[in-house]
Amino acid sequence: MELNGTFLDQIAETALSIAVAILPLAALFVAFQVFMLRLPRREVKDILLGTALAAAGLFLFLLGVSIGFLPFGRAIGEAVGAMQNMWMLIGIGLFLGFTTTWGEPAVRILADQVDEVSHGGIPGIMVLYAVCLGVAVWVTLGLLRIKFGIPILHLLLPGYIIAVLIIAMSDRDFVAIAIDASGVATGPLANTFLLALALGASAAMDDQSPVTHGLGLVALIAVAPIISVTILGLLIRRKVAKE
Structure with a gap:
């Protein structure tokens, strides 16, 4: 009952x-x-x-x-946090970060709209891959931060400094796409599964507070597409210049 x-x-x-x-x-x-x-x-x-x-x-x-979804993510996070093999932790972080973003509806909508508005000049599939790869890398960094107890500012501050520097060198079109990608990447899947994953991983560490170390992963996810999409823009600009 x-x-x-x-x-x-x-x-x-x-x-x-x-x-x-x-x-x-x-x-x-x-x-x-x-x-x-x-x-x-x-x-x-x-x-x-x-x-x-x-x-x-x-x-x-x-x-x-x-x-x-929330209990499932937390359970996986506790299992990941208890792992001693760092390479397995990195592999799982990359896989979960990529696949979760790949299934994010808002990311796919953004990629389709970019392809439509640019008339295929900026392929949507390339934007989708760039966002997914960027989030995968930063989710992995977030799990390593929890594993080794690294303060979040040691990742977040350099990340946004890098993002600002790349934005200064990028085309305005890709800057706009990157900023929107940052918003859609932190959608319902990231805010449920990946956040629960981080809290579960932190809970598996007996000497850590889930509030201090478990939270903050979404902030890292937000900076990921800004860097990855602007890098994509730089690569496309370089390719066009060579042609």
Whole structure:
């Protein structure tokens, strides 16, 4: 009974959060439709249907995150934190960082929009790979920081200094893409699975506080695409100059 009660509470809480997020947007669309847009009835029906489907998908996603994704990530983090083999830790960090970002919906949307707006001049798949590789490297650095108790500023400050220096040398187009990539890379997957992974890894260290060492991974993930996408821009500019 207690398990069923907890499950029903999770359903109710998730449904309420979805309603708070979606209903104001739907009401705003209806107001614009009545007073300004006046779209055909078929288009309004399609938009409302798509909104309902998106809300249902978001509900299922967030419910799965709260019930399974967070505990799953924390359990993996505890196992990773207990590893003594540093190379295995690096391999797992690279793999989890890459695959988690690869599955991030917002990252894929950004890559598709870059490809569309640039008319294929900046291939979306290259942007996707750049973001995924950048996050993979910095997730690994974040796990090593937890493993060896390195203060987060020792990674974060040099990372942003490098990002600013590369931005100063980059084209404005890639700077804009890199900044947006930084925002979308810290999406729902990173903020659930990878954050839980870091907290679990820190909890496996008996001499560490999860608050001090477990948190901060998302900040490292945010700087990763800025560096990797701007580097991609520099490589593309160099290739074009040679051609």
